[in-house]
Amino acid sequence: MRIFFSLFWIFAKIGLFTLGGGYAMLPLIEAEIVDKHHWIDKKEFLDLTAMAQAAPGILAVNMAIFIGYKLAGLPGAAVTTLGAALPSFGIILLIALFFHDFRQNETVARIFMGIRPAVVALIAVPVLRLSKTAGVTWKSAWFPLLCALAVWLGHVSPVYVVLVAGLGGWLFCRRKTP
Structure with missing residues (x-):
């Protein structure tokens, strides 16, 4: 029962005090789950982050679901999801109620x-940390930069970038394995 309270409190606290969305939350989630409590290791955190990014939905909620499920099954996933989503829901509800009062302030x-x-800055830090953990070097950084430029300057749909990157990764892995 203690694990459920701990998981809820960790994700509620992070959800309440983090600006910038899921990427800004990643270092805080990592600090709590990996560094402080040692519930999972860095490699596993990186794998869960990759799955959370690939899954449809909000990154922070996806991370909450995966970590909660990994640590405490379906009830853990429910508790962490509630912890991650409840603060944002409350804040958005309050903003919606009083938006007209401070809209032009x-x-x-x-x-x-x-x-x-x-x-x-809060988004850049986890991107740099994750790329270091994933083994991205200055030599291999050209591909993510090229993808970002294609989306930003070339107005290429991110869906096409993901599909081409997935196909390229699949072809690369097929080439390496006999």
């Missing part, structure tokens, strides 16, 4: 402008 607009660079 200059101070609120300036606060959000100030938060933007911090959110970029």
Whole structure:
């Protein structure tokens, strides 16, 4: 029973105090689950992150589901999902209730402008950590950069980028294995 409370509290705390979405939450989830509690190792965390990114839905919720299921089965997945989603739901509900009151407020607009660079940094840190754990080097970084440029500058659909990358990975692995 203690594991359920711990899992709920970890994901609720992270969900409540993290700006920037799932990628900004990744280092906090890793710090709690891998570094502090040692429930899973770094390699397994990287694998769960890859699965969470590939699965449809919100990254943070997908991570919560996978980690909760890994540690405590279906009830664990339910508890971690509730912990991850409940704070955001409450905050969005409050914003929706009072949005008309501060929609045109200059101070609120300036606060959000100030938060933007911090959110970029919060997203960049897990990307760099995950790429290091995944073994991405400066020599192999050209492919993700090329994909990002294709989506950003070439207006190529991310769906096509993922399909081509998957096909390329499959062909590469077939070539390496006899």
